[in-house]
Amino acid sequence: MSIAALLKDTVTESLTSLYQQPFSDKDFQVNQTKPEFEGDYTIVLFSLIKKLKKSPDAAGNELGSYLIANYPHLFSDYNIIKGFLNLSIAESYWLNVLEKNYATTTYGQQSLKTQRVMVEYSSPNTNKPLHLGHLRNNFLGWSTAAILKANGHEVIKTCIANDRGIHICKSMVAWQLFANGATPESTGMKGDHFVGDYYVLFGVELKKQVEALIEKGISKEDAEKQAPVMQLAQQMLVDWEAGKPDIIDLWKKMNSWVYEGFDITYKRIGSDFDKTYYESNTYLLGKDLVEFGLTKGVFFQKDDNSVWIDLTANGLDEKIVQRKDGTAVYMTQDIGLAVKKYEEYTCDTSIYVVGNEQDYHFKVLKLIEQKLDLPGADGIFHLSYGMVELPSGRMKTREGTVVDADDMIDEMVNVAKQKTEELGKVKDFTEDELKDLLDTIGLGALKFFLLRVDPKKKMLFNPDESIDFHGFTGPFIQYTHARIKSILRKEPVTPDGVLREALLPLEKELLIVLEQYPVIIEQAAAEYNPSLIANYVYSVAKTFNSFVTEHKILTAESAEKKQLRLRLCQMSANIISSGMSLLGIKVPERM
C-alpha cells in the first residue's frame, strides 16, 4: 500500500478510536509536507475542528501523540504549526520501501475492476501525410493504452482509416489529370507525401477554375460547384460508390501508396494497432439502426424523408442522421461502428482519441447510443485533446502552414545528431548503435514535448524555436537514466548488504518521490492522462540529479552507504525507464 493511502487509513482509524465517533478520510487532508517545515507528510486539521469542537493545536497534539504511541514503526515525530500536523515517517519505513522495491522493474497495480478497453486513435485520412497534430493523437492514444495495460486492463488498440469520400477522390482526380502515370516508385517519393501533393494540386487547380468562373460573373458558391475538377471529383465519388472497376482500381492503388508511407511513419514512431477498421467498409453501417430508431420513436422523419433526432430536451440541437436520399452521414456510420465494435469485442469502455473540435459530435453520438439503448453506449468516452497550434494560429493545409510529421521527426533526429556530435561522448558507438541512439533521443524529445502537456489543453508549437533538449524535456530524463546506468555499470547493487545507515535529506527526498510511482500510474489511468507520468518522471530525474550531485556513490562514506545509494540508483533507473516506456519513450544506457 502507498504511504498516502496508509496514512489516510491510519489517521481515520486513530480518530475513530480516539474520539469514539466515526470518521472517514474525507474529514481531513493528507499533503506532502512543504520543504520549509520539519516532517514528511502533513495532516490538515482545520476540517476536523468543527466536528471535534477543539482548537487545531489541541486536536493536533492529541492525534499526533496517539499516532506516535500506537504506530511507532510508522511515525517517529510530529510538530504542529498553525493547524497543520506535520508527521515524520519512521526511517525504517523508508528503508523498507527501498529494500523491497529497488529491484522492481514492472510497476502498476492490478486494478480491482479489470476492464476490457478499446482505444481508437490515429484515424488518418488516406489522402495526405500525417502532421504534428496527428503525432499528438498517436502518442496520446498509444500512451493511454500502455498506461491502462499497466493497470491490468485488457486493451485493444484500433484505428479507423478514413479511406473514402470526396477528399480521397480529389487527390485521385488530380493524379489522373497531372501525374502522367507517375508513381512513388518512379519519383522516389514516400507514398503518403506523393498522394498528398496531388491533393494539394487539386486545391490549386480548383482555385484557378473558380477564379475564372467568378470573372464570368458566377457567384463564388456556384463557381465552386461548377468548376470542372470539382465535377470530376463528384462524379468519381458516384462511380466509386457504384463500384466502377477502373475507379476502384485507382483507389486501391493510391491508397496502397499512402499505406506504405504510413507504415514507415507508424513503425518509426511506434504506433501499432490490434485492429484497423476501414471507412470504406463501415460507411454503410448504421442504416438498420436508423430504421430501428424510427420504430422506437427516437428518430423522426421530415417531409423530404431525411431522418433526424431532436436533442433540444438535452440542451442540444436537432441533428441529422440520414440524408433525404437515404445515404448515411458521418454520424450514421459512427452509430453503426460503435455497435460493430461492441459486437466484436464487448468492451466495457470504448475510448475515442479525437480532437476537441469534435466534442459536440461525440456528445451527440453517446446520447444517441444511449437513447437507442444500444449495448456499450455508456462505455463510450471521447478522449478529447486540444489542437497543436503555431504562433500564427491553427495549422492550415491551404496556407501551407502544416508541420509535417516526417519532417518534424527528421529535424529532431538531426538536432540530436548535432548535439551528440558536439558533446562527443559516444565516439566508440557503431554506426547502428549511433543511429539507434539518435532516434531514441530525437523521438524522445518530440514525444515528451507533446505528452507533457495536459491532453485537454491546446498547446503551442513554435517552429522557430526547435524543441529544447534541456530542462523539462525527454533528453534530460534520458540523460539522467544514462548517468545512473553508467554508475551501475561500474558497480552493481549486491543483494546482501543490510541497510542501517541514517538517511540524509536528499536521500530521503528521492525515496519519497520514488515511493509515489504506483499511485501516479493509477491516477494517470483513471484520468487517461499521460502528462501525469511525464511530470512525475521529470520530478524523479530532477530529484535524482540533486541527490547525485551532492552525494558520492562509488566513493561513499561507508560500504553500507554505498549499498544504500546504489539501491537508490537502481530504483530510480527502473522507475524512469518504466515511466518513460509508458510514454512510448526509450531510455539509453549511454548518451
Add this chain to the structure above:
RNA sequence: GGCCCGGUAGCUCAGUUGAAUAGAGCAAUUGCCUUCUAAGCAAUAGGUCAUUGGUUUGAAUCCAAUCCGGGUCACCA
C-alpha cells in the same frame, strides 16, 4: 447569437476533489567540471493567478457577472 473549452512570471506549462510564503522549464544574471557523463547542479531576479463581486476560518481553485481568446452549431468527414 446558443452551447463547449480556456485566460497563472517576458515565453511554454504545473498547480483547479479549497489550506502554510502560488511552482517548474526556457530566456536573463551569477557561481560550480583533477574524483560516478556539465544534455548537469546551486543561486538571484521575475506574479494585482483576466476583472469585479460573493461563499468560507481559509479562494488561483467554488458561485455570479463582465472582458478577452479558441472551438462548435453542414443533407462534409
